Amino acid sequence: MSARKLNIIGELINNSYARARKAFTERNPKDYAHLAKIQADLGAQYLTLNLDGTARISVRMEEMLALLPEVIRAIQAVTDRPISFDNPSVDYHKVALKHYDRSKSGPPILNSIAASRTHLDEMIRLVKDHDTNVVVMASEHFVPGGTGQCMNAQDAYAAAKHFVELLVTQAGRRLDQIIIDPGLAPVGADTYGLVNIGLDAMRMISADPHLKGVHLIVGLSNFAWGTPKGVREQLENAYLTLGMEVGLDFALANPEKSPGPLPGDHPMVAQLRAALAQGRAGKGESQETAGYRQAEAIMAICNDAAPVES
Secondary structure, eight states: OOOSOOEEEEOOSBTTSHHHHHHHHTTOHHHHHHHHHHHHHTTOSEEEEBOOOBTTBOOOHHHHHHHHHHHHHHHHHHOOOOEEEEOSOHHHHHHHHHHOOHHHHOOOEEEEEOTTOTTHHHHHHHHHHTTOEEEEETTEEEETTEEEEOOSHHHHHHHHHHHHHHHHHHSOOOGGGEEEEOOOOOGGGOOSOHHHHHHHHHHHHHHOGGGTTOEEEEEGGGTTTTSOHHHHHHHHHHHHHHHHHTTOOEEEEOGGGOOOOOOTTOHHHHHHHHHHHHTSOOTTOOHHHHHHHHHHHHHHHHHHHSOOOO
């Protein structure tokens, strides 16, 4: 396993969570401060701040921008944890960085730079002008006529190299200020080999001496989405074990679930490793065939872990 420490970015200030939705609906900075303190007290090294809409709540950009300054002040009043500003909009980051007090919390994180961002050059300038750390989405790349999802590890690795070069040359970033996200799919529905693509991309990035020092991150809650609650946390932690073997050292996660890698010899790690191996296409085999075989192996893990009804 990697000797690197796992850094948790607490994800509770996100409208996917009921407490955050309540805070947003009531425009209550004190509730946001409470969520920040909970996560800091549980050991989160960073705190995400994402006020965007979800399937459960509609949010207009002007609403986010109006609330951001108050929320940032409230969070920084109760904790010195740096904030990770998570939004695809350059306007969101302009307002957030203007009101963030780095003298209290150190450099923030701009999440995220990606091929699909409509104001990419402006975002890169914000990284430079505000001297931020930065998350790069390596699951997207440029293709003729636009952008697309990386469907193999080589493309994700190339996307990472491309954006690292941009951030070093245009934003003056050191490698250790760059955090690369190769993407993490829900394993229960991954019939395309996306989980393996992410692991393979991290392995390639970690092996490249020209990228030595960059960090690697995933959104951990995506991984076990849709699996039974009784197995979800063990699956997530087993994934952390596999990820940290190939260089993963950041996770966007819920600190209340005590995320952390399992021992390498834990049965769940062995089961997950075997299931993902089933998802690798053999000679003359389609990825679809391998993907469904992997899905069946994950289903078997979930069934084995499910409580027996009396």
